[in-house]
Amino acid sequence: MLEIKNLKVNYGAITALQGISLEVKQGDIVTLIGANGAGKTTTLRAISGLLKLQSGEVLYQGRNIANMPAHQIVKLGMSHVPEGRMVFANLTVLENLQMGAYLRKDKKGIQQEMDYVFSVFPRLKERQKQVAGTLSGGEQQMLAIGRALMSKPKFLMLDEPSLGIAPLLVKTIFEKIVEINKQQGISILLVEQNANLALEISRYGYVLETGRIILQDQSAALRQNPQVKSAYLGGG
Amino acid sequence: MTEFLQQLINGLSLGAIYALIALGYTMVYGVLRFINFAHSDVFMVGAFAGYYISKRIPRESLGGGLLVLAGAMLICAILGIVIERLAYRPLRSRSKLNVLITAIGVSLLLENAGQFFFGANPKVFPALFPVKTFTFGNGLVMSSNQMAVFIVAIILLVSLQFIVRKTKIGTAMRAVSFNPTAASLVGINNDVVISFTFGLGSALAAAGGILYALNYPSIDPLMGILPGLKAFVAAVLGGIGNIPGAALGGLLLGIIETFVNGSRFSTYTDAIAFAILILILLFRPAGLLGKLQVEKV
Numbered sequence: 001m002l003e004i005k006n007l008k009v010n011y012g013a014i015t016a017l018q019g020i021s022l023e024v025k026q027g028d029i030v031t032l033i034g035a036n037g038a039g040k041t042t043t044l045r046a047i048s049g050l051l052k053l054q055s056g057e058v059l060y061q062g063r064n065i066a067n068m069p070a071h072q073i074v075k076l077g078m079s080h081v082p083e084g085r086m087v088f089a090n091l092t093v094l095e096n097l098q099m100g101a102y103l104r105k106d107k108k109g110i111q112q113e114m115d116y117v118f119s120v121f122p123r124l125k126e127r128q129k130q131v132a133g134t135l136s137g138g139e140q141q142m143l144a145i146g147r148a149l150m151s152k153p154k155f156l157m158l159d160e161p162s163l164g165i166a167p168l169l170v171k172t173i174f175e176k177i178v179e180i181n182k183q184q185g186i187s188i189l190l191v192e193q194n195a196n197l198a199l200e201i202s203r204y205g206y207v208l209e210t211g212r213i214i215l216q217d218q219s220a221a222l223r224q225n226p227q228v229k230s231a232y233l234g235g236g
Numbered sequence: 237m238t239e240f241l242q243q244l245i246n247g248l249s250l251g252a253i254y255a256l257i258a259l260g261y262t263m264v265y266g267v268l269r270f271i272n273f274a275h276s277d278v279f280m281v282g283a284f285a286g287y288y289i290s291k292r293i294p295r296e297s298l299g300g301g302l303l304v305l306a307g308a309m310l311i312c313a314i315l316g317i318v319i320e321r322l323a324y325r326p327l328r329s330r331s332k333l334n335v336l337i338t339a340i341g342v343s344l345l346l347e348n349a350g351q352f353f354f355g356a357n358p359k360v361f362p363a364l365f366p367v368k369t370f371t372f373g374n375g376l377v378m379s380s381n382q383m384a385v386f387i388v389a390i391i392l393l394v395s396l397q398f399i400v401r402k403t404k405i406g407t408a409m410r411a412v413s414f415n416p417t418a419a420s421l422v423g424i425n426n427d428v429v430i431s432f433t434f435g436l437g438s439a440l441a442a443a444g445g446i447l448y449a450l451n452y453p454s455i456d457p458l459m460g461i462l463p464g465l466k467a468f469v470a471a472v473l474g475g476i477g478n479i480p481g482a483a484l485g486g487l488l489l490g491i492i493e494t495f496v497n498g499s500r501f502s503t504y505t506d507a508i509a510f511a512i513l514i515l516i517l518l519f520r521p522a523g524l525l526g527k528l529q530v531e532k533v
Contacts, residue, residue: 048421049420050417050420050421069420069425070420070421071420071421071423071424071425071426074421074422074423075423079421080421082417082418082421086415086417086418086421087418088410088411088414088415088418088419089414090410090413090414091407091410091411091414095407095410098404098407099407099408099411099419099422099424100422102404102408102422102423102424103423147422148421148422150422151422151423
């Protein structure tokens, strides 16, 4: 599905990613964990076309999409739920979802997607007329995911979906992520600081540290890895 | 009472023109966060476009007048899109100050090109619509040109509100205005939306130019400077970036100006009008309908 090879990104003189490679297979949930500032968000932004790459390849369904503008990448079936959710706070819930389907013309299909999003997140249906800025953090995260689903993606990237959300809602949202992956067969690349949760729902994981991948393995194995345990899982 | 109403009508008709121009400033600010100082000259080009089109079609007919209006709006829409494409887009990633200075440059370019092509001497703008004066029972007078201003301004304001609130491209405009990054992540091409915004704003300025010229029928290449400045102030007064605010600010400014003009302080019209605006902004720095935005980090 997605394969990135030797990805390098600079912010001016600072190297953010020093050549990372990773792969997400069709139908998979893969997670990228690491501390603050390790380059997780940068990786996603580079893949979805928000950042210019220094070098490296982003192969999406066999095609190199490196340095393609973000709005064109969406057309290929890739959707990115950015860090901090970035819902359109000045638009209603319904308008946010409609914008998610911006590139689609098939009214029927859009309605089906809308129904699906409402079935996954019934809260959004109740609040569809409400302005998104008035939603709680958890509801905004649901909306951000729902909006990303409206383009009917084949590949979904989620950046810190647990950030700043009530613990009870975090659990719900992670269950929904698994549900979306199973029901729609959408491949998922998940970036998380909450390594415990991320490794629980993913099949494979990568550990990022200061712009480098230092470890990669089956998620189940990573959870037992002493290095990961002490650094990211809060155990010794 | 009659005099009060009369002044109110005059003020509203002047204010409606300011409102049409102010919308362009505010919409461009909404999507790009900078003031397009060349906007006042697009207004001027609109008046001249109307002047030249009107030479080729029958005068003082409703259809002809509408044709002039539509033609000038189309020409200015294209002009606005071209200005953005050539002058502002290459500087998009640079500091806002660079774009601002470029906008002033484009403004001077248009003014001087106007003097070169149209001539520096004022021209007499023809009466596009059949001219009539209506006198109401209590002595209230309204010219057909003032009516044209009201009718055209209301239709354009309602259409604009419809486009921005109900259509897909309008919703995309609001989305880009709130967060361009998030907009590109749902597949919105920001460039297209920005071009559309420039086109729309410039078309409204052209309509403003025609209506202004109908009521003050002497046009010259520098005619845009003062109305443009006032419309800019109107946009700030209403809350820059806020569309209904620009309309409100325009109307308010027109009314204030007209009332001061009708008083014994008429020599100081502009000074007093602007002093009132400064006072309002002292108490509502974000403008009448604007919300103070916390800079996001």
